[in-house]
Amino acid sequence: PEAEKNFEISRIKASGSPIELPQKAIVSAVSEINVYRYRNGFYKRIDFDEVARKSDKVTIRSKDIRAGDEIVTQGLGFLRLAEIAAFGGAPEGHSH
Template sequence: MKKILIIVFCVAIYGWTAVASEGHDHEESHEHGGDESEENGSVGPDKGITSFDEHDGFKLSPEALKNFELKTVALKGAVSWEIPASAVLYSGEEVNLYRVREGFYKRIDFDTISKNGSQVKIKSKDLQAGDEVVVQGVGFLRTAEIVASGGAPEGHSH
């Protein structure tokens, strides 16, 4: 089951051709150490990540959204919000959450006001009423963000 999820995840992010060519022959037309200024080949209209913007975040294709099974909660009110603890992403030293605004997913900082069991009361200058916060699938989003920003090697590395 785990292997199937990994394959589905790779297909959603990279598209089928990258997964299908995973075992390609190095003798064929492929070079390593190419031009660093190349555009990120993992982002585009026919990819799992359809667009990326430093300010707004990234958008996912309908197929990626379906495969990731993301769940969100809408924020109501204007000062602080109570959200499920599952929304909090721990990545190394970073503690963030993912905001959804106009279809863009953006990892943002927040301040914890209080914790009550499985709920966390937060505030953030990056949140406003009407935004959504991802409460399921934050790990998938972190991986997608790394790929979208060019932080992951394309194909494979050695």
């Protein structure tokens, strides 16, 4: 929780799928486009299908989103760096 505050991680609660999110909630990494879901104390990058898009909002559908889940809307950069550092992909000495 302290790290979430320090890195300004914000989430919105899902009532299920589909869900409307701000565009900034979408994570683009190489050829993958995902969102981060928070469930039971853990973050997970999940796949989705885009249903609609209007101005700065996007509506998505995912089998991995259920009522009560939270979707990260801010602080995505920190989560992506933490994921790379934890699961590999950051060159030696470059995981800062």
